[in-house]
Amino acid sequence: MKNIILLKTLRALIYSKRVLWWLGSGFGRVLGVIFIPVHRVFGWGHYKIGYFFKRTGLTSSGAWWLRRSVMQMAVFVVVIVLAMPQTKLYAKRDISTVGQDSLAFRLTSPEEKFSTEDIIVVSDNFTPDVNRQAGVVEAEMFLPGNVFDAWQDQELSAIVAGGTAFGKPILLPGGHSLANSTRTEPVEYIIEAGDNLGSIANRFGVSLATILWENKLTERSILRLGQKIIILPVTGVTHKVVKGDVVSKLAKTYRTEETKIIEFNKLEENGGGLVAGNFIIIPDGVKPASAVPASARITPTVGNVTRPPASAAAPTASGFVWPAGVRVITQYYNWNHHAIDIAGGNFKTPIYASKAGTVVVSQCGWNGGYGCYVTLDHGGGVRTIYGHNSKLLVSVGDYVGTGETIALMGNTGNVRGKTGIHLHFEVLVNGVRKNPLSYVK
Incomplete structure (x- = not known):
């Protein structure tokens, strides 16, 4: 029995040798087709260089720098130097994708490579009073995001307060502070990296709720780099004057003092001077609650299609369910x-x-x-x-x-x-x- 096993083992080794020999010869022919022309080019170049130096008398039989081994090493060093910038030696460390700047990664790049820098609104600067005010904004949190696009894009060069027209808002890049200024006009602020609405409110000396109201934002809004927002000169709200408006009515509606409205907008002592269609600023005003209850909101849809029913799958221990109707x-x-x-x-x-x-x-x-x-x-x-x-x-x-x-x-x-x-x-x-x-x- 043992002899039979040994004979079969030897026979298997013989066949394996033949297969490997056949594969080796074929592989050698493939390498020959690839590298023989390369070898001929380098050999021809080596011969021409040596012949040139022999004619000029700059070489001898012991010239080390014309030896083939030295020239091969020089070519190898040049190739390494040229390839090094394409390797991961210069790649920055990224914990999300290891080796993403390596040459291999570039040759087999992922299907998607999406990156965006979002600045999330941080509501860390709410005072108790502002929290109460922000609660009024909360009722509007689920309105479609494009409802106020037209308002945000409009030119403000024709807004009038009392009898004096506001100029077009001053454009300020991030980093400027006007907290202690005596502004009477709104300014446009350009969002920069690291900004959040709380820090912007502190920088300009206004409440966070003021910025939210004026720009139709919510605590969940996302700011984009380069986005422009309007900053009022004081804490409060803007109001478009309509026929029948009087200062006492506005003060009651926005829960502020009549004198503040009169003084800031340079109205007459009795509150006269309001012009229908003009905009005025209500200092320390609070935006009134929306008459539409939050429970009556309609979830906006894209494509105007009927929404399929929810998944009936049971969640995993971590609370997740399968994300599609197929598996x-x-x-x-x-x-x-x-x-x-x-x-x-x-x-x-x-x-x-x-x-x-x-x-x-x-x-x-x-x-x-x-x-x-x-x-x-x-x-x-x-x-x-x-x-x-x-x-x-x-x-x-x-x-x-x-x-x-x-x-x-x-x-x-x-x-x-x-x-x-x-x-x-x-x-x-x-x-x-x-x-x-x-x-x-």
């Missing part, structure tokens, strides 16, 4: 793809909020390859991203529950053809992309 995974999480791709559906397949949270991004376009995408903030530094959708069913500021339908599957962005209909799903924890399958099942 076919076509691409898993790896070093080059920081998400999972879920396919098998069509343009009517629902995309679910994997966990309850607030919509912080809901927009269409190229968006770095994401196409129409939604980003949800779940609190605690956890966010989820849903990319390539055909229609978005939520707007920025909406609060959605776990399993609620937020979009329809699609192939927008960096996707190829109808066969590319899928969901690109990411989970971020403190800005670092994590494997979604650690959260959903």
Whole structure:
């Protein structure tokens, strides 16, 4: 029995040797086709250089710098020097994507590479009084984000206070402070990196609520670099005068003093001088509560489509549910793809909020390859991203529950053809992309 095993082993080794010999000879021929022309070029160059120096008498049989080994080493050093800037030796450390600046990463770049610098409104400067005032703004928190676009884009060169016209707001870049100035006109402030509304309010000496009211913002609003916001000269609100307005009525409506309105807007002592259609500033005024109850809000939709029902799946131990109406995974999480791709559906397949949270991004376009995408903030530094959708069913500021339908599957962005209909799903924890399958099942 042992002899039979030994014979079979020897026979297997013989066949293995033949196979390896055949593969080796074929591999050698391939290398020969590639490197023989290169060797001929370098050999020809070496011969010409040596011949030139021999003719000029600058060399001898012992010239070390013309030896082939030395020249090969020199060529090797030159290649290393040229290749070094393309390696990860010069790459900055990025905990979210290890080796993303290396040459290999550039040759096999991810499907999406999306980055944006958002400045989140921080409400760390509310005083108890401002909290009460901000509560009035809270009732308007869920209004569609485009309701006030026309107001924000209008020219303010024709606003009039009393009998004196305001000039066009002064444009200020970030970093300037007018907290102790005696301004009587509003200014436009350009958002810079590191800004938040609380710090801007302190810088200009006005309340945070004043900035929120004047710019139709909420505590959940997101500021963009280069965005312009209007800063009033004092804490308060602006009011467009209508027929029948009197100072006493305005003071009662905005809960302030008549003398403050008269003095700041340079009106007559009895409050006369109000002109219908003009704008005045109400110092220390408080914006009145909206007459529409918050419970009567309508969630804005994109695409004006009927929203499919919510997911009936049970959440995992971490509180997440599967984010789509289908479960076919076509691409898993790896070093080059920081998400999972879920396919098998069509343009009517629902995309679910994997966990309850607030919509912080809901927009269409190229968006770095994401196409129409939604980003949800779940609190605690956890966010989820849903990319390539055909229609978005939520707007920025909406609060959605776990399993609620937020979009329809699609192939927008960096996707190829109808066969590319899928969901690109990411989970971020403190800005670092994590494997979604650690959260959903």
